[in-house]
Amino acid sequence: MSEALSIIFASSEVDGFSKSGGLADVARALPLHLKSLGHDVRIVTPFYRLIPEKHKTSTIIPSLGVPMGSEEIWCTVRHKDLEGNVDGKTISVPVYFIEHKHHFFRHGYYGDGSQAYPDNASRFGFFSKAVLQICRSLDWEPDIFHSNDWHTALIPFYLKQAQLETNDFKNSRSVLTIHNAGYQGGAPGTFRHSLGIPLENFVLEMFEDHGHLNLLKGGINFADQVNTVSPGYAEEMRTPLGSHGLHETYLRKGKNFSGILNGCDYDEWNPETDPYLPANFSAKNLAGKKQCKQELQRLFGLPESASIPLIGMVSRLTMQKGFDYLMPAMLEILRIDLQVVVLGSGETWIANAFDKLQQEFPTKLGWYNGYNNDLAHMIEAGSDMFLMPSLYEPCGLNQIYSLRYGTLPIVRRVGGLKDTVMQYEESEGKGSGFILNDPTPEAVSNTVGWAVQTYYERPAHFCKMVAFAMKQRFTWKTAAEKYVALYRKNLS
Secondary structure: OOOOOEEEEEOOOOOOOOOOOHHHHHHHHHHHHHHHOOOEEEEEEEOOOOHHHHOOOEEEEEEEEEEEOOEEEEEEEEEEEEEEEEOOEEEEEEEEEEEOHHHHOOOOOOEOOOOEOOOHHHHHHHHHHHHHHHHHHOOOOOOEEEEEOHHHOOHHHHHHHHHHHOOOOOOOEEEEEEOOOOOOOEEEOOHHHHHOOOHHHOOOOOOEEOOEEEHHHHHHHHOOEEEEOOHHHHHHHOOOOOOOOOHHHHHHHHHHEEEOOOOEOOOOOOOOOOOOOOOOOOOOOOHHHHHHHHHHHHHOOOOOOOOOOEEEEEEEEOHHHOHHHHHHHHHHHOOOOOEEEEEEEEOHHHHHHHHHHHHHOOOOEEEEEOOOHHHHHHHHHHOOEEEEOOOOOOOOOHHHHHHHOOOEEEEEOOHHHHHHOOEOEOOOOEOOEEEEOOOOHHHHHHHHHHHHHHHHHOHHHHHHHHHHHHHOOOEHHHHHHHHHHHHHHHHO
16 A cells, blocks of 8 residues: 555535535545545634534634734634545544634625625635644644635645745645636735735736736646646636636646546435435336426426426526526427426526516426525436536536436536536437537527437437436545545655
């Protein structure tokens, strides 16, 4: 067995303690699986206002000074183990919570619901610097500082500073994982003073972006290794269209920029054991899936019919998810002999459009405004197909859940969607889903039409695809092994 690595994993949210999106899922699953491989992994995350209400933590560092620009900010570090099941074994990973009431005892993680907090750069700059201070206080020099997204993108910069100025962490290396390149942590240039970013680093090749600070850009430039959450998304980020303005920055990283596909929690998303379903099922016995479909139709007030194809959606209602071109296509889609159920929340105009469509097509469209975990599991299990026409999709998890539940994805050829879904081949009946290329209403409606036609006219092909889809696996063990290889490459 290779020598164990020591890894500090910094994330602005961790499922089980704090969560607003997929970053939290990764920040829970990946450290647990790294620990199961024998490595010393410790997580650092903010101690948000809601955490004390849910969890009993203990103080591990009563008073920690964090130098920020010309001042020193003091905080407390708390501790609680994160526990999870990996391959039937209970795994524990220490979590260090940075407690600072001004920065983190707020109603939201990043904003108040209507807009981002104006001091986010200061809040998460402090958090990033505190990660290094924790290591100093514990007299611990990790092999790898693993940061995630713009919130912790200053860690690679602070690490390089420490190595040059004090010779601290001289053997450590930094890895920055980008979960969504659309969020970059922009801030006025004046913030550089409080963040301790010298003027010589406020240049185009480092932090400067049209006169402003760009924390993600700076992190990319200073990190030893940058990766994202699928090989397909890594390819797109090297192009002007898919990079959100940073393609040249990614290109400069060369071989030190790559993609590792996220895994799936198959313990939670398993049709054979899923507690949210009225009946469980497997690839060998799909009778339970028919019951789930009937119950899903009942829940949404749709005619209960086993023969009509049912398409599900679970999504944030945002431009990223393709609603700009999906909504104009919905009138055409709902004229097809099918049913559609949608669960989601987000932009008001999209929700209003679904309200109107449901009134017009009450027997064909079921719509729930909000998020409901029980219902999300039901949609994955009871639908025949799952629609996910994203404008861009770093990894995506719902298409992976859909495959596991024998619900054939209809997706756009982007990011992690093209890495996980195999296009249907009419000649042989092979594939695991239906893929569209262009971000247009016509492409969406034509591909949905093609999927529905296959359901009605080539049922043997459809059944063959369901069986194949349910066999696909994208595990966190595989992802963790690839991360370990990435760490070792940078340490060698």
